[in-house]
Amino acid sequence: MEEVRHFIKKVLKVSPLYSAYLGVADHFWPKFRQHRRRQREESEKKLPKLSLSQDHIEHCELVLDRAALLAKLPNSGVVAEIGVAKGEFSSQILHKTNPESLHLIDIWDSERYHHLYGAVRSRFDEEIEDGTVEISQRFSTEAADHFPDDYFDWVYIDTDHAYETTRDELQAYAPKIKAGGIIAGHDYTLGNWKKAYRYGVIEAVHEFCVRHNWKLAYLTAEVKENRSFAIKRMGE
Structure with a gap:
């Protein structure tokens, strides 16, 4: 997340847009990461885990x-x-x-x-x-x-x-x-x-x-x- 902040600040260099972006990102980023983690966990559960002899x-x-x-x-x-x-x-x-x-x-x-x-x-x-x-x-x-x-x-x-x-x-x-x-x-x-x-x-x-x-x-x-x-x- 800090890398994204740094990139936006460096490239846009527009303070109002930057601030607005950070406000939206701070709200949605944790929810997005949580959603992706749940997706990965569900996908992992579907994979068979048979042990070889x-x-x-x-x-x-x-x-x-x-x-x-x-x-x-x-x-x-x-x-x-x-x-x-x-x-x-x-x-x-x-x-x-x-x-x-x-x-x-x-x-x-x-x-x-x-x-x-x-x-x-x-x-x-x-x-x-x-x-x-x-x-x-x-x-x-x-x-x-x-x-x-x-x-x-x-x-x-x-x-x-x-x-x-x-x-x-x-x-x-x-x-x-x-x-x-x-x-x-x-x-x-x-x-x-x-x-x-x-x-x-x-x-x-x-x-x-x-x-x-x-x-x-x-x-x-x-x-x-x-x-x-x-x-x-x-x-x-």
């Missing part, structure tokens, strides 16, 4: 970062990246794992991302031409219906990071994974604190593992970017 983390390996994770995933496989944005990580997948085919799945419909669809097509023009890359401009769970069961060696999920979305994506793509295959994903963290946005990836992954007998295979240990996870079926 020792079996769910047995032999889970901590790796340095996403590049190190890619080195652990199957080479020359049938792969999907779900949530592509500009295609930067897609390029890493191509160059580090040499997939037989790479399906890039994204709706690219938000104001932030809609212009990137053409850029991604241009970026992978050669790979699209030779059949290595296929682009699917659909919602993630809708796209899953277009693939047969036991199709992918592994997939990597990086969409909106919400609990409900991640839960639905895990359920939709699990049947599409071959025996011994992997579901990996980004943003295995509590949230984006700069934007005050709570993620639900951890809760969705843990719930899925407990309810469907999957386990953690790899976790990454980045500090400068959000961490990734990789899970596989129990007994594989």
Whole structure:
């Protein structure tokens, strides 16, 4: 609040307006903060908090970062990246794992991302031409219906990071994974604190593992970017 006061005083430099602003702010600011706190508390209550067992983390390996994770995933496989944005990580997948085919799945419909669809097509023009890359401009769970069961060696999920979305994506793509295959994903963290946005990836992954007998295979240990996870079926 003091930072807001200082900014208004410095920028406006209009005493009557400044005083009027402070009067309104002093009245509504505490109520606004209380409202936001209640919203966060209610949202937090809705997230499942299922505990993993020792079996769910047995032999889970901590790796340095996403590049190190890619080195652990199957080479020359049938792969999907779900949530592509500009295609930067897609390029890493191509160059580090040499997939037989790479399906890039994204709706690219938000104001932030809609212009990137053409850029991604241009970026992978050669790979699209030779059949290595296929682009699917659909919602993630809708796209899953277009693939047969036991199709992918592994997939990597990086969409909106919400609990409900991640839960639905895990359920939709699990049947599409071959025996011994992997579901990996980004943003295995509590949230984006700069934007005050709570993620639900951890809760969705843990719930899925407990309810469907999957386990953690790899976790990454980045500090400068959000961490990734990789899970596989129990007994594989």
